[in-house]
Amino acid sequence: MNEDAGPIFRQVATQLEDAIVDGSLAEESQAPSSNELAAFHRINPATAAKGLNQLVADGVLYKRRGVGMFVATGAREQLLKRRRSEFACSEVETSVSAVCPRKRMVTPSSVAATVTTGLPARAAAGRSRRC
Structure with missing residues (x-):
């Protein structure tokens, strides 16, 4: 993570958004868990969870209780539209x-x-x- 690029949770969310936009994280596929993101980036799991929850609040991801978080249908187009704007x-x-x-x-x-x-x-x- 880059210390100059803003809050870490926002960097996590942006990284996942980038993966959705470039197609490496397809719609309806499972997103990495907060523990996986925390281990990969060596950050607190709560920080990773905050980034994931931001994407849930934006409608990019959705939760399946007991299973994990998944990329919402139309998330790529939503992100592209927001980025263009x-x-x-x-x-x-x-x-x-x-x-x-x-x-x-x-x-x-x-x-x-x-x-x-x-x-x-x-x-x-x-x-x-x-x-």
Whole structure:
């Protein structure tokens, strides 16, 4: 695990997400247990469990009582969709800050509000903030 890459439980979750996206962990296949992840990464099992539970909360994994955790149907597409959205938001944010670093005319949230709702930022205020 990389100390500079954020919390360890989040790194565990990201690593499992990467395995799902690249196909090495297929839908409906069993995910590694928290004890397996803990032994592999030499971390506390509770930390590994927190990463797994984050994926359960996100709907990427689901639990089968007494059996383990499995990759949910549609998890790969869900992750790809989320990653595309996050990438688009980060690119808009980077582009806007490069073009008008101190101007408040165009902001990532106003662009996102317009894209999301089809309305200008003032009309869409309070509706949806994706970026």
